[in-house]
Amino acid sequence: MAVTKYTEEHEWVRVEGDVATVGITQYAQEQLGDVVFVEVPAVGRKVAKGEACAVVESVKAASDIYAPVAGEIVEGNAALADSPGDVNAEPTGKGWFFKLKLADKAELDGLMDEAGYEAFVKSLG
Amino acid sequence: MSDPAAGPLKRTPLYDLHRELGARLVPFAGYEMPVQYPTGILAEHTQTRTACGLFDVSHMGQVRLTAKAGHSAAKAMETLVPGDIVGLQPGQQRYTQFTNDQGGILDDLMVTSTGDHLLVVINAACKDADLAHMQKHLSSMCEVEPMFSRGLLALQGPQASAVLSRLAPQVATMKFMTGAYVVIDGARCYVTRSGYTGGDGYEISTPADQTDAIARKLLSNPEVKPIGLGARDSLRLEAGLCLYGHDIDTTTTPVEAVLLWSVGKERRVQGGFPGASVIQKQIAEGSTRKRVGLLPDGKAIAREGAEIAIGGKIVGTVTSGGFAPTLGRAIAMGYVERAQSANGTKVDLMVRGKPVPAEIVPMPFVKHAYYRG
Known part of the structure; x- marks a missing residue:
């Protein structure tokens, strides 16, 4: 059973075994507006928790995507190069950014669960 | 652009309409302005390129200049800008810049002659400084009258002419960079055939209290959708048009900015505007x-x-x-x-x-x- 966790930077992390898939939330894509460019990290790159490792550009601005937990990149979503709009249309589905192999599963405990994230978004007004 | 310490954000006459339409409002040049509506910037951009978009640009500054006895408002204005203003026929509009003594650009602006007056449209972020600049240098020669509460609507796109002609048939034959007084929905407006998208369209100066009604009337046409500042920026960039504070500012001259086309031919020779010697040297030797x-x-x-x-x-x-x-x-x-x-x-x-x-x-x-x- 996959477990989904969330960060305060509005990323979701879906964990299956020791691999985490990372994307941005519905709230984040709404805030960004139309996504026109995505840059995903190269396979094999080792990223620290909180390290900027992907970029999402809307018409208005560029935003960094941070590694929610430490690990090694095992796949980037290559399809986003040609269809960056997937991030808007299906932020938690086809619009995923990258997969990483977890360095320390215990880091997941520091992230929010769905109820916690919903409360966090509500607190933003 | 805006200074958060400068007090509460101002609102245009269309604030309530923006809220109703579900706009995302952001601070811009001291105003609360719509950056986009629910369909998003890409759809708004395409709407404007293929049909018609309505923009609220009421945050921009409108100023009326009227000559005092024995003076010419156009001659007075030429002491501040390099454009040919004296040569403007009634109903003609021109793009020009306020320059400083180094030839840098204080703001860029549109000037339209109505025959009796010059109507000036300046950028929102610069309008207080521009007004003070005009009052300081022009007041001995003309009345400098801010009309900052008026509305300004931009109706842009290939269907703009068909739409506005339904309310005011005479706008159909107006040419690019001309202006006229036009009654729209009972309100006396000043319409120019110009804009900031590179496409066909109009800018409509409206009495403050009739701006909302006119905007709603325009939006009731099936070809028209509201467009925010996000698409305004992508449209002007495609058109290669400068955004003040970014592509031009006090450190760039009209020559460096490749805006020499907007400097009057005689004025290049005769000068008489701030920074003329710098600009003339750049014309002769290159920047x-x-x-x-x-x-x-x-x-x-x-x-x-x-x-x-x-x-x-x-x-x-x-x-x-x-x-x-x-x-x-x-x-x-x-x-x-x-x-x-x-x-x-x-x-x-x-x-x-x-x-x-x-x-x-x-x-x-x-x-x-x-x-x-």
Whole structure:
């Protein structure tokens, strides 16, 4: 059973075994507006928790995507190069950014669960 | 642009309408302005290129100049701008700039002659300074009358003429860069055939209390959708038009900005505007840098501030960059050393520390579609 966790930077992390898939939330894509460019990290790159490792550009601005937990990149979503709009249309589905192999599963405990994230978004007004 | 310490944000006469339409409102030049509506910037951009968009630009400053006895408002204005204002026939409009003593640009503006007055439209972020500048230098020769509470609507796109003609048939035959008093929905408006999208369209100056009704009437046409500042920016960038504070400012001259077309031919020779000697020298000898269009390879977007390099050497800076929805690719403009400014020159745009290959290209990126009759 996959477990989904969330960060305060509005990323979701879906964990299956020791691999985490990372994307941005519905709230984040709404805030960004139309996504026109995505840059995903190269396979094999080792990223620290909180390290900027992907970029999402809307018409208005560029935003960094941070590694929610430490690990090694095992796949980037290559399809986003040609269809960056997937991030808007299906932020938690086809619009995923990258997969990483977890360095320390215990880091997941520091992230929010769905109820916690919903409360966090509500607190933003 | 806006200073948060400057007090509460101002609202245009269309604030309630923006809220009703579900706009995302952001602070801009001291106003609470719609950056986009629920359909988003890409859809709004395409709407304006293919049908018709309505923009609230009431935050911009409108000023009326009226000559005092024995004076000419146009002659007075020419002491502050390099454009040919004296030569404006009644009903003609012109683009020009307020220059400083170094030839730098204090603001860019539109000037229209009504015959009895000059109507001036200035940028929102500059309007208080521009007004003070005009009052200081022109008051002995003309009445300088701010009309900052008036509404200003931009109706832009290939269907704009068909739409506005339903309310005011005479606008159909107006040519690009002309203006006229027009009654719309019972309100006396001043309409010019101009805009900031590179396409056909109008700007409509409205009495403050009738702005909302006129906007709703325009939006009731099936061809018209509301458009926010986000698409306004991508549209003007495709058209190669400068955004004050980004592509032009007090450190750039009209020559460097490749706006020499807007400097009157006689005025280039005769001068008589601030910074004339600097600008005349640049006309004669060339400026050291020049504004150019940039077309990056691939999809990465080089935004304002990105360095422009050739063979690892920095030769300039991007001043505006973004995604061009009409072209489906990234575009940019910036300044480069004049020696490196020829069309076809290969450069690198430094995006997040990595070089993105690009080529210097002519502007506009999307062909202008002005109505010239």
